[in-house]
Amino acid sequence: MTVAISKIEPKSRLSAADWEDAALASLAEGGLGAVAVESLARRLGVTKGSFYWHFATREALLQAALERWERSDEHEVLAPIETVADPRERIREMVRQVSHKRPSHAVFAALLKAIDQPSIRPVIERVSQRRLDFVTEAFRQAGFDAVTAANRARLAYSAYVGFIQLAQIGQPRMNHEEFEAYIRDFIEILIPH
């Protein structure tokens, strides 16, 4: 796997945060395997020597980077939607968010592929649980009983997860127009009336 990794220009002195940013970017572009110490160093225009001053181990970097990503996912994706009063509209808004905001979801897709890694799994578990609870609650408020709401939420979230996987192979070979139509149908099917 040789993935094109955008090089970032110098910056005489680096901080831990710079390494975390680079880690997330590489993660999104090339998967967990691309988060390699020496590769990141090249990307940042330095050598390993720098890295091991800021972090004790590669794991520590991952930990820090993921923590940051998890917070940003919570605050910049979920939180804004929470303000939408109408539950039906809230679900629609989430589908739109999720279907149009790429960058953060690239990280999620990469993490999904490394779900058996002990350091990754808990992150996905927490994020998924939050999102699932969120959607379930919206369905409940929209009038569905507890079980039905949970099942619709499961279906919606599974479809989301599956879609970002399949999107990588351009499997649902769609143009923008078809995609919008798909999203409309998606919403129509899951939120009837």
Next chain:
Amino acid sequence: MTVAISKIEPKSRLSAADWEDAALASLAEGGLGAVAVESLARRLGVTKGSFYWHFATREALLQAALERWERSDEHEVLAPIETVADPRERIREMVRQVSHKRPSHAVFAALLKAIDQPSIRPVIERVSQRRLDFVTEAFRQAGFDAVTAANRARLAYSAYVGFIQLAQIGQPRMNHEEFEAYIRDFIEILIPH
């Protein structure tokens, strides 16, 4: 990642097929990374020397193993369902198949995670296209217009793909009873009336 890999007992002489079987088993249990020459050799109770007599390279083994898996998926999953006359029932049957037959889907899940690997991608593309066409056609026969049928098929297939990913973290923490209820809702939502 250390994954428990079941050891298989001797068998004085091995064939290429034995290596392919071991490759698929390891793939299902530990992902693409577990399909390593020396590791498979240990599993089969021999050394690398044997492997490189049967295959020129690791890639060649993967190729052969996946070809076999792809055929079996086509003949043992899709073909039997094709005989069901009623399209609605055909979709239901496919959902049941897919939601209850584990082994083959473990391989699929593993491949999904390695979708950026040039040797894996075409396999997933072919398999997904076949399945997607299959479901789309069933929805058409069930009376949906072309676009709607395609979208429902996409939704169903995405939900399937997402589910087998999430299942690995026991995310939709369900017992057998709840799972059956979920499948019923799943079918109910996608095939109304």
Next chain:
DNA sequence: CAAAATCAATACGCTTGCGTATGGCAGGCA
């Protein structure tokens, strides 16, 4: 039974990636 073909062990070289050890250089502060 002998020779040839088939299958396997051992030992090696090469690459990648993590982690360590140590030394060097710059800028702030005494």
Next chain:
DNA sequence: TGCCTGCCATACGCAAGCGTATTGATTTTG
């Protein structure tokens, strides 16, 4: 000015994995 601390380079050691080369054993076949 000179030194100390923060940041980085260089040079290792080590493990895992692929692939090669050579030799050895066992089966098959003439």
